Structure formats: C-alpha cells, structure tokens
Amino acid sequence: MNNKANLFFFVFVFSFKMSFGQWFESGGGVNDGLLANNQILSLCTNPSKTEIYVAGAFTDNLTHGFVAKYSGTNWVKVGGTLLAANDNINAICSDTAGNIYVAGFFTNASSYQYVAKWDGNNWSELGGTNSSGINAFVYALHSDYLNNIYAGGAFVNSSGHPYVAKYNGSSWSELGGANSLGANSAIYAINSDHISNIYVAGYFTNSSGKEYVAKFDGNN
Secondary structure (H helix, E strand, C coil), X not given: CCHHHHHHHHHHHHHHHHHHCCCCCCCCCCCCCCCCCCCEEEEEECCCCCCEEEEECCECCCCCECCEEECCCCEEECCCCCCCECCCEEEEEECCCCCEEEEECCECCCCCECCEEECCCCEEECCCCCXXXXXXXXXXXXXXXXXXXXXXXXXXXXXXXXCCEEECCCCEEECCCCCCCCCCCCEEEXXXXXXXXXXXXXXXXXCCCCECCEEECCCC
C-alpha cells in the first residue's frame, strides 16, 4: 500500500471512529477524585447541565455515604462531611434553583429515612426534622418545574399502602390524598411532564396483577 493509500485509510478509520464518538471515564480514572468503592445508584445534573451529581452505596474513608460533583475537571465531595449518610443514597435530583435533593436508606438521628437538601452551603432535612412522615426506604425523587419535590419508595401510609410524598415548599402531604394511589408494593420511579402530571411506577400492580405506570393529573 503506497503512502497516499495509507493516508486515505488512516483518514477513513479516524473519521469513522469520530463519527460514532467514544466512551471515557469522567475525571480521568485512577486519580479522578471519585474513587467509588461501591455501586453508583443515581445521578442528575444542575439546571444548566454543567455539573453532574452522583450518589449510591459508595463511601468515604469514614464509611459515610456522600454526594460527588463533577464539573468538567475532577470529582469533589458536596458539602464535605456535612451529609455523612449512614447508608445508601438511592435517589438524587435537582430543582430549577440548583438545589440538590437526595434520599435512600440513610436515616436521621431519630432513625427515620428522610430527604436531604443541599442549598449550596448546607445540608438539611427537607421540611424539618421528622416532618416528612417517611417510615422506610426511599427509591425515587423528582422535582417538577414548579420545584415541588416528590418521593416514592417502600414507605407506607397509615393504611399500609406505599404512596407518593409531595413537598410543596412548606409542608409534606400524600399526593392525591389518603389511599388515592393504593399501591400494593414499592414505588421505584417518578417523573412529570410539562404541565405537572405526575407518573410513577415500580413493583405495584393493577387488579390483573400487572405492573403499570400510574398517572396523577392533579385530581385523580
């Protein structure tokens, strides 16, 4: 193969490779600052999509769960040791103001699971200590365009049904009212559309024993 042919072949292969892009490890790998020692269970971005936040079962050298942030160069721990989660962080989301919310297996001093909020300076329990009524694992979090926060998981109401907990900026409530969803098992996913219809899914089933996606339109 002559030099001209070699050049053509190289350009062709390089162009073919570039057209499909490449996967690479964010932060560079071995010394990237994340050094996750266990599963990464959730991730989200900030509103401008310039930062990535991740959390999961990984821990720091004090065996505390934490949230890590990547802004294009390296990973850093969000809030240092201020969160110090004592178990897995299963879910993470951000609102339009850039606040970060996490929840999972970890508990407060009263041994209740809760939603933790990072406002850029401090971690706090969303709504105040023990205000959410969450009494078991949280698997899903979501923020709609109005910055309402929704949580779902294995936690149940007084009738023993898993439900969607909503925080409207001042208080927690069961979305739709008591037993309006009537889920018979855990909720693992929550999302919303542009007019704030809420969609949830998980292990819960309908009267035919089939898993399904449930929609709340603001009334039903």
